[in-house]
Structure formats: C-alpha cells, structure tokens
Amino acid sequence: MRFADVLPERSQPSEYFSPAAMPRKDSFLELERLIGLKEVKRTLAEVTAFSLVQNKRTQLQLKAYPSVLHMVFKGNPGTGKTTVARILGRIFNDIGILSKGHLVEVERADLVGEYIGHTAQKTREMLKKSMGGIMFIDEAYSLNQGGERDFGKEAISTIVKSMVDSRDNLVVILAGYSSETERFLKSNPGLRSRFPIHIDFADYDGEQLFQIALQIYSERDYEISNRCRWKLKKHLNDFVKNRHPHSGNARYVRNLVEKSIRLQALRIIDIDNPSRRDLVLIEDMDLPEPSGMS
Numbered sequence: 590m591r592f593a594d595v596l597p598e599r600s601q602p603s604e605y606f607s608p609a610a611m612p613r614k615d616s617f618l619e620l621e622r623l624i625g626l627k628e629v630k631r632t633l634a635e636v637t638a639f640s641l642v643q644n645k646r647t648q649l650q651l652k653a654y655p656s657v658l659h660m661v662f663k664g665n666p667g668t669g670k671t672t673v674a675r676i677l678g679r680i681f682n683d684i685g686i687l688s689k690g691h692l693v694e695v696e697r698a699d700l701v702g703e704y705i706g707h708t709a710q711k712t713r714e715m716l717k718k719s720m721g722g723i724m725f726i727d728e729a730y731s732l733n734q735g736g737e738r739d740f741g742k743e744a745i746s747t748i749v750k751s752m753v754d755s756r757d758n759l760v761v762i763l764a765g766y767s768s769e770t771e772r773f774l775k776s777n778p779g780l781r782s783r784f785p786i787h788i789d790f791a792d793y794d795g796e797q798l799f800q801i802a803l804q805i806y807s808e809r810d811y812e813i814s815n816r817c818r819w820k821l822k823k824h825l826n827d828f829v830k831n832r833h834p835h836s837g838n839a840r841y842v843r844n845l846v847e848k849s850i851r852l853q854a855l856r857i858i859d860i861d862n863p864s865r866r867d868l869v870l871i872e873d874m875d876l877p878e879p880s881g882m883s
C-alpha cells in the first residue's frame with residue numbers, strides 16, 4: 590500500500606510519506622487490490638504508519654506511545670469486514686505487531702456457556718486460541734442481549750481483562766451492523782474507550798460490485814463475453830436499486846459468479862473437445878436472472 594494513494598488530496602506531502610517507507614509485502618498488496626473501501630484503506634494506513642513511527646521513535650529513545658489497536662468494524666453483511674480483518678492480521682504480523690497474525694472468528698455461541706463458570710472457561714479458551722492474532726467477534730452486540738442474568742456480560746468482562754493483560758499481542762475486533770453495534774457500545778461506556786478505532790464499511794455501488802465480479806472471474810481464469818458484461822452490469826445495477834441491508838453486497842456477487850460458472854459448465858459439458866476459449870468464456874446465457882438468485 591502506498592500512503593500517497595490513501596491520503597486525502599490536500600495532504601500529500603510525499604516527501605514525508607515516501608512510498609518507500611511502506612513495506613512492500615503481499616499483505617499490503619492484497620489490501621490494495623480490494624475494490625473500493627477507500628476509507629478503510631486510509632484508516633488502516635494511518636494505524637500502520639503510527640505503529641511503524643512509534644517503533645522508529647523507540648529506536649531513537651524518543652517518547653513512544655503503545656498503540657491501542659482494538660477496533661470496531663461496522664457494516665452490512667458482505668461489505669468485506671471479515672476479508673479485511675484477515676488481511677489486517679497478516680499486515681500486523683508483517684510489521685511486527687502480532688506474532689502470528691491469524692484470525693479467530695467467534696460468535697456468541699463460542700463464548701457464552703450454560704452454567705456459572707462455563708462462560709469464563711469457553712471465553713478464555715477462545716482468547717488462548719487468538720493470542721498472537723486477531724479475535725474477530727461477529728455480531729458482538731448479541732453478547733448484550735438476554736437481560737441482566739445473561740452470561741454474555743461475563744464473556745465481555747473476560748475479554749476486556751485479557752485485552753488489558755496481553756496488550757502487546759492480541760487485537761480484538763468487534764463487528765456487526767452499524768446501528769446495533771453503536772447501541773451496544775453506548776450501553777457499555779467502559780467498552781467504547783477500549784476500542785478507539787472505528788471503521789465503517791459502506792455498501793458497494795453497482796460499479797464496485799461489477800468490478801468485484803470481474804476480479805473474481807479473473808482470479809479463477811474466466812473471461813466474460815461483451816454481452817455478458819452488459820447483462821452483468823444491468824443485473825448488478827438493478828440489484829443495488831432494490832437491495833435491502835441483508836442482501837449481501839459482495840457475497841451476493843460471489844454467489845452470482847459461482848452460479849454462472851456452474852451454468853457454463855452445464856452448457857459446455859457435452860462438447861467433445863472443448864477449446865481453451867470454450868472453457869474460459871462465460872456467455873450471457875450463463876448468467877442467472879435475478880429471480881434465479883434467491
């Protein structure tokens with residue numbers, strides 16, 4: 590990732606943010622390759638730059654502040670939260686913030702137990718698994734639902750304690766819908782201050798969804814015909830017009846692409862000696878109608 594690419598235009602003093610300052614690692618390239626997500630990339634550049642600079646300051650015996658890197662990812666399903674978290678783990682590993690950089694995805698059922706003591710035990714187990722990497726808590730607000738006697742709160746306090754104790758080698762990310770996540774943080778004032786970095790994942794527009802589709806085809810060695818391009822564009826524009834928050838954003842696109850690849854297979858299976866072109870090309874008739882995508 591080049592800092593210059595993610596900074597707002599006004600502030601591009603490239604002599605300060607020389608692209609060479611950023612390690613050229615695969616993990617950065619992977620983040621850069623994701624379609625859209627400009628704000629996400631910018632915030633992560635900020636966080637990464639801060640950490641790298643603190644390291645350099647320490648080397649010169651200047652005051653350095655430990656970065657608190659626990660984060661909140663807010664956004665609808667399929668906007669890339671898990672994908673970005675996974676790449677971020679690798680970035681933090683590459684720049685020496687996390688010793689392993691793996692991602693452990695957990696949800697309420699992985700943390701909350703059924704009797705007294707069970708929750709702390711389950712939560713500690715997941716924390717142990719996450720050490721050196723990222724603990725990614727999906728739909729974190731579900732830990733707060735279930736009333737006063739619910740064990741969800743015990744899971745939260747166990748996690749917070751561990752965040753304080755092992756500050757150096759664990760990043761916790763709370764993920765979920767924007768409004769529920771906000772409400773959850775409001776009702777836990779102590780929690781908000783421990784998660785200083787908030788990142789919003791916006792819904793993708795039609796053009797971005799189209800670019801995501803092209804990227805998936807190309808990763809899999811497929812190409813699409815011109816007619817298919819038009820049909821796909823229209824399909825995705827219509828999808829954006831009619832969608833609701835749960836429609837799945839990029840996940841919908843991935844499913845659409847996969848379905849078209851299966852339909853193409855069905856179309857060419859009886860060709861005796863399929864050419865390279867036969868095997869590669871997705872035609873408009875391979876693309877399912879919107880009605881065939883539920």
Ligand SMILES: Nc1ncnc2c1ncn2[C@@H]1O[C@H](COP(=O)(O)OP(=O)(O)OP(=O)(O)O)[C@@H](O)[C@H]1O
Binds near residue numbers: 664666801839
């Ligand atoms: N910006 C992007 N560029 C390319 N592919 C993307 C992008 N965002 C998401 N995808 C793809 O879309 C799919 C869904 O993304 P992901 O699982 O990260 O979403 P999510 O926000 O975690 O959703 P959920 O809340 O449902 O867990 C993945 O297969 C991912 O590869």
Ligand SMILES: [Mg+2]
Binds near residue numbers: 670671672727
């Ligand atoms: Mg996810």
